[in-house]
Amino acid sequence: MRKGIFSVNGRREEWTYHDDDVLLDSIREAGHTEVHRGCKEGGCGCCAVLLEGVLVNSCQVFTASAEGRDITTVAGLGTIHDPHPLQQAFVETGAVQCGFCTPAMILSSYALLQKNPNPSDEEIRRGLDGNSCRCTGYVKIIEAVRLAAGRMAAHDE
Amino acid sequence: MKKLQWYFPDSIEEALTLLKGGKTVPHSGGTSLANRGLSSVSALVDTARLPLKYLRIDSGNLEIGANETYASVADGLRNILPGNLLIESLGHATSTPLRNRITLGGSASLFPLWSDLLGPMAVLNGEIRAEGKNGGSYDVFAWIRDHSLQRETLITSLFFPDAADWISCYYRETRVGFDYPSFTVSVLARINGKTVDTVRIALSGGLDRVVRLKALEEALTGRDVFHLSSVDVLSMASVPFGRKPSGSPEYLSAVAAVQVKRCLETVLLQEERR
Amino acid sequence: MTNERSLVGKSVKKIDSLALACGRGKYTADFSVENPLHLAFFYSPLAHGNILAIDDTPARAMDGVVDIFHSGNTRSGLFTTAGQGFPEPSPYDTRLFNSRVRYHGDIVGCVLAESVIQARAAAAAVKVEYEPLPPLFDPEQSGDPASPRLHDGEEYAPLPVPYRPEENVAGEVLFSFGDVEKGFAEADFIADETYRTHYANHCAMEPHCTTAFFDEKGRLVLYSSTQVPFHARRIVSQAAGIPLHRIRVIKPRIGGGFGGKQEVLLEPYAALAAWKWKRSVKAELDRSEVFTTGRTRHPFRVHMRTGVKKDGSITAIALDDLMNTGAYGAHALTVLSNAGSKVLPLFNKIPNVSFVGRAVYTTLPVGGAYRGYGATQGYFAFNQHMDGIARTLGVDFLDFVKSRHIQEGETSEVFKAIGEGTEGVSQIIRSCKLDECIDRGAEAIGWARLRGKRITSGPWVKGVGAAVTMQGSGIPKVDMASASMKMNDDGSFNLLVGATDIGTGSDTILSQIAGEALAVPLEKIIILSSDTDLTPFDVGAYASSTTYVSGQAVLRCALEVRSRILSVAASMLDVPEEDLTVEQGGRVLHEASGREVSYSRIACHSLYTRNQFQIQGSASFCGSESPAPFMAQFAEVDVDRETGKVRVVSFVSAGDCGQPVNPTLTEGQIEGAALSGIGYALTEEYLFDSRGRMTNNGFWDYKIPGILDLPVMKTIIVPSSEPSGPYGAKSISEIGINGPAPAIANAIYDAVGVRMRELPLTPEKVLRALQSKE
Numbered sequence A: 001m002r003k004g005i006f007s008v009n010g011r012r013e014e015w016t017y018h019d020d021d022v023l024l025d026s027i028r029e030a031g032h033t034e035v036h037r038g039c040k041e042g043g044c045g046c047c048a049v050l051l052e053g054v055l056v057n058s059c060q061v062f063t064a065s066a067e068g069r070d071i072t073t074v075a076g077l078g079t080i081h082d083p084h085p086l087q088q089a090f091v092e093t094g095a096v097q098c099g100f101c102t103p104a105m106i107l108s109s110y111a112l113l114q115k116n117p118n119p120s121d122e123e124i125r126r127g128l129d130g131n132s133c134r135c136t137g138y139v140k141i142i143e144a145v146r147l148a149a150g151r152m153a154a155h156d157e
Numbered sequence B: 001m002k003k004l005q006w007y008f009p010d011s012i013e014e015a016l017t018l019l020k021g022g023k024t025v026p027h028s029g030g031t032s033l034a035n036r037g038l039s040s041v042s043a044l045v046d047t048a049r050l051p052l053k054y055l056r057i058d059s060g061n062l063e064i065g066a067n068e069t070y071a072s073v074a075d076g077l078r079n080i081l082p083g084n085l086l087i088e089s090l091g092h093a094t095s096t097p098l099r100n101r102i103t104l105g106g107s108a109s110l111f112p113l114w115s116d117l118l119g120p121m122a123v124l125n126g127e128i129r130a131e132g133k134n135g136g137s138y139d140v141f142a143w144i145r146d147h148s149l150q151r152e153t154l155i156t157s158l159f160f161p162d163a164a165d166w167i168s169c170y171y172r173e174t175r176v177g178f179d180y181p182s183f184t185v186s187v188l189a190r191i192n193g194k195t196v197d198t199v200r201i202a203l204s205g206g207l208d209r210v211v212r213l214k215a216l217e218e219a220l221t222g223r224d225v226f227h228l229s230s231v232d233v234l235s236m237a238s239v240p241f242g243r244k245p246s247g248s249p250e251y252l253s254a255v256a257a258v259q260v261k262r263c264l265e266t267v268l269l270q271e272e273r274r
Numbered sequence C: 001m002t003n004e005r006s007l008v009g010k011s012v013k014k015i016d017s018l019a020l021a022c023g024r025g026k027y028t029a030d031f032s033v034e035n036p037l038h039l040a041f042f043y044s045p046l047a048h049g050n051i052l053a054i055d056d057t058p059a060r061a062m063d064g065v066v067d068i069f070h071s072g073n074t075r076s077g078l079f080t081t082a083g084q085g086f087p088e089p090s091p092y093d094t095r096l097f098n099s100r101v102r103y104h105g106d107i108v109g110c111v112l113a114e115s116v117i118q119a120r121a122a123a124a125a126v127k128v129e130y131e132p133l134p135p136l137f138d139p140e141q142s143g144d145p146a147s148p149r150l151h152d153g154e155e156y157a158p159l160p161v162p163y164r165p166e167e168n169v170a171g172e173v174l175f176s177f178g179d180v181e182k183g184f185a186e187a188d189f190i191a192d193e194t195y196r197t198h199y200a201n202h203c204a205m206e207p208h209c210t211t212a213f214f215d216e217k218g219r220l221v222l223y224s225s226t227q228v229p230f231h232a233r234r235i236v237s238q239a240a241g242i243p244l245h246r247i248r249v250i251k252p253r254i255g256g257g258f259g260g261k262q263e264v265l266l267e268p269y270a271a272l273a274a275w276k277w278k279r280s281v282k283a284e285l286d287r288s289e290v291f292t293t294g295r296t297r298h299p300f301r302v303h304m305r306t307g308v309k310k311d312g313s314i315t316a317i318a319l320d321d322l323m324n325t326g327a328y329g330a331h332a333l334t335v336l337s338n339a340g341s342k343v344l345p346l347f348n349k350i351p352n353v354s355f356v357g358r359a360v361y362t363t364l365p366v367g368g369a370y371r372g373y374g375a376t377q378g379y380f381a382f383n384q385h386m387d388g389i390a391r392t393l394g395v396d397f398l399d400f401v402k403s404r405h406i407q408e409g410e411t412s413e414v415f416k417a418i419g420e421g422t423e424g425v426s427q428i429i430r431s432c433k434l435d436e437c438i439d440r441g442a443e444a445i446g447w448a449r450l451r452g453k454r455i456t457s458g459p460w461v462k463g464v465g466a467a468v469t470m471q472g473s474g475i476p477k478v479d480m481a482s483a484s485m486k487m488n489d490d491g492s493f494n495l496l497v498g499a500t501d502i503g504t505g506s507d508t509i510l511s512q513i514a515g516e517a518l519a520v521p522l523e524k525i526i527i528l529s530s531d532t533d534l535t536p537f538d539v540g541a542y543a544s545s546t547t548y549v550s551g552q553a554v555l556r557c558a559l560e561v562r563s564r565i566l567s568v569a570a571s572m573l574d575v576p577e578e579d580l581t582v583e584q585g586g587r588v589l590h591e592a593s594g595r596e597v598s599y600s601r602i603a604c605h606s607l608y609t610r611n612q613f614q615i616q617g618s619a620s621f622c623g624s625e626s627p628a629p630f631m632a633q634f635a636e637v638d639v640d641r642e643t644g645k646v647r648v649v650s651f652v653s654a655g656d657c658g659q660p661v662n663p664t665l666t667e668g669q670i671e672g673a674a675l676s677g678i679g680y681a682l683t684e685e686y687l688f689d690s691r692g693r694m695t696n697n698g699f700w701d702y703k704i705p706g707i708l709d710l711p712v713m714k715t716i717i718v719p720s721s722e723p724s725g726p727y728g729a730k731s732i733s734e735i736g737i738n739g740p741a742p743a744i745a746n747a748i749y750d751a752v753g754v755r756m757r758e759l760p761l762t763p764e765k766v767l768r769a770l771q772s773k774e
């Protein structure tokens, strides 16, 4: 067993975890159940988080290797009382069906827009290529990212 | 649940000391270690704090630190070596979150059958540079032939001599967009007027993991680019495959040859690939 | 009431979507319960065998192990895991722990331990000795006397339906009218073809999960990722032997179902273990288990023969389906029935029709409910077969369909003949805008520009193909839904429904229907769905029933509440009820005097002031018909002649679902179904080794389409109005998955002239077909 400090959505937390635990299991155990377990093989992206601002599959990261790092989940972007423009856009375009892929999908979109505030449709697809969704057929997800990008750009001007 | 010792050394020397004994192995991206088991491992040496994150280009020679990720290499090269084969191969491998995590060191340690690094290494004449017990510089074929080279050894960088100014083409055979490749084709060429100065062709994913198609290279070198149409690429590019979920050995062998031909057409005849 | 609607037909935001987008939606695995134990299963490593001995002693001694359940220590009665109405039309052919294993992955037992890791470790340490029995992999050989019988004990069908385990027959449908032989004799030619479809998985992103705990009264509460909470409660009671009144099933947010969670898989085990140890229990499948132990789409062999005259009239059609149900008969009869009953009525003017369907056991994974439910398999054959006939006749496929498909005011013998475990129900189609779907879809895909043109670019050849389909809206006279509602002080309403939102948006559209009927904005409807203690009964989310059946229950319930509101208002204003109207925003108006009262005053009046009672209502609905949605789908593909690769460039769906209650959600259903259907057509498949073990039970090698694979996707909603539906609505959730495979296959034919009769349409198969054509 190990003990370590992690920063989740800007808050310092101390976790106890096993030497070979992966971040997905540890972060869920710590109560951040918005990080979803879809396959644990890097194949669906439902567990994606930002690690030091970089999008990763939390099932592919050993907890021990993330000690002391900043982790962002979708709850760190916005709340139901003060949603992030991406969260808002996903809601407005109908990009959320069952919602299981949504937190990670929004984080991927966020990571993309951080790097590329005005992505083409092709770039949106590339940025979200690791996140599977079985409900929407992605059409409205692409629309949501486009909508949010536009709004965020307008806001920044 | 397994007892594992974790080390976070700051220097290569320290890391090498820790690697002594054999049951301790490096941990880089963790994307393989997290999936394919830690059964023979009792301790991990995390490489994150080692000074192995760099991209250096020096008179055409490219050196990439082992801790650079697929994503960081593709992004970095876009600025310093636009058009480089690695941008295409590593920049389109697997998925965004995995590319952010997979390191060149971890990849070069494994060189799995589905590697997007293997073919480019073969055509770029890349070298694996390592320190420790079997420290040295290895070409990719020597390296993959002998897995025992990896004992108590740390890959520190990949070195690509003469990496600039190539025309290149990379193809990865996949079933859907986010997939590992059943095979990959890498082609590099330099063309002088209409004459093929140099051409290098590699196919990975077959029974031999990776091959350079030397006979085909020779048949094209020093000739007019249009000579391509009189060369029987399909039979010269035919290499044996094992059965894969994506197809039978015969099928994979045949379509790999087709894709070699198309890559050559793209590079030599500058045909836009669809 | 005017036709101007305030909520129905509006793309209001899905009511749970902000919570889900902010990570606040709780799924089954997200609930923390006190000190839970964890379940891990161990599975058969053989396709077929008898369990001779189970040695769990070493495993019991391992750290954290609390108990181990298996056939050696736990008896249970026969039941079916199929979450259907009671008695189920599926055979009772399994127990919680069978002493005989019937496929590689069959559940042998489970370990209960303090942690998941400990449970899994112990599960791997249980030693089971088997007597291997011969496997049966080929459904065509299931009836062969030399083949093993998979079910030769006490298995039985709880309904009087054909069930002959002695022949490995899990279900049978025989139906005919007219005289097909006579029809064939009159024909100028007979198209005679065989099509084959394959195993596929739902791949809902959330794996199956159940969390069990005890409430303060000692009742067992199950949070479960289920589409069928009420069936789950009943089946848990039956299989685990726990009194039904001691069980409460709560459906939290569900991470997709697509039919996979219409199966009561984990709940009985979690319940059994919790009940025995009086502790909380968590059971969660990992992805590989979802593939092997979860349910699948039944593979079919469809033999279709059609007699045609030179003038194009069809004289007879004979359908002979062989369905592989795998080791157990979950949904066997009903999926099989649907492959006929949802397909044959589409061309309702054929005078001679026969359908012979047989569902047979094999030692392979178990089939189950899967979006499309047999229609998907049937339409793969039907649309290609008809495309071929149209080509033989030299007529355009779309014209061919238009002059033959069922129209408003028409019926089909098939409706009456084939039901789901019972006789069917005769019905007249009262809304059908398929012609408009065809025309608008054809326009959007560029049919006239592309069809037959074989536009070529290097090795790539372009083709375009279409498929037409229909489905149903619930199972008539079987599926029942209910709703109840009460009015609060401020004129808001609690709406309680058994209807099960699994991500489809049914909470939203049912709220829209209620809000429409009561003339209040959406936020005044506070919906709670699917808790067997709190909400009234509903069969659950399947058979395309929710909008139509549950929607009708909600509408009736809301109208009942509305009439109570009017009667209270009448006494408050001292005017006759008939003179009152309900006005938008929640007011009741007496037009003649201009006087009005708000809902809030009405509610307070009845709660506190005079003749006190709570304004509330409840209603149930069970459809007497199942109006069909219709759809035309189109694929533009590029085929690589040198590699056999097929690229779907553009995909159009044009559907008639009656009045779309929420157009954005409607589009979402169609788009999701279409992309799933594209995956089913091209890349998704179960691969088996020679011992019947699935070799690709993970996303690494079971390839579902991702965002990079999305073609240009166009969705057209062709509105109609279904007289029997709530505000004119029919269903939409399933139908869109039926068309992609045949549309793509027809497009491949259009491009390169090969008829792909076997799914999936992998590059290797296409290349082989091209080569054997040359």
Ligand SMILES: Cc1cc2nc3c(=O)[nH]c(=O)nc-3n(C[C@H](O)[C@H](O)[C@H](O)COP(=O)(O)OP(=O)(O)OC[C@H]3O[C@@H](n4cnc5c(N)ncnc54)[C@H](O)[C@@H]3O)c2cc1C
Binding pocket: A041, A042, A043, A060, B025, B026, B027, B028, B029, B030, B031, B032, B033, B034, B035, B047, B066, B093, B094, B098, B101, B102, B103, B104, B105, B106, B107, B108, B109, B110, B112, B114, B115, B116, B117, B153, B154, B155, B156, B179, B180, B181
């Ligand atoms: C779902 C999925 C899809 C994938 N698809 C592809 C694909 O399409 N193309 C592709 O190229 N790859 C792909 N990969 C990546 C590949 O399979 C390996 O996981 C990856 O190359 C390992 O890199 P890593 O940095 O994560 O290594 P780690 O997991 O950290 O280590 C892997 C091995 O390398 C050793 N090692 C690590 N660093 C060093 C070092 N500096 N020196 C010596 N030894 C070292 C470790 O001890 C270990 O044995 C995929 C992986 C996943 C999970």
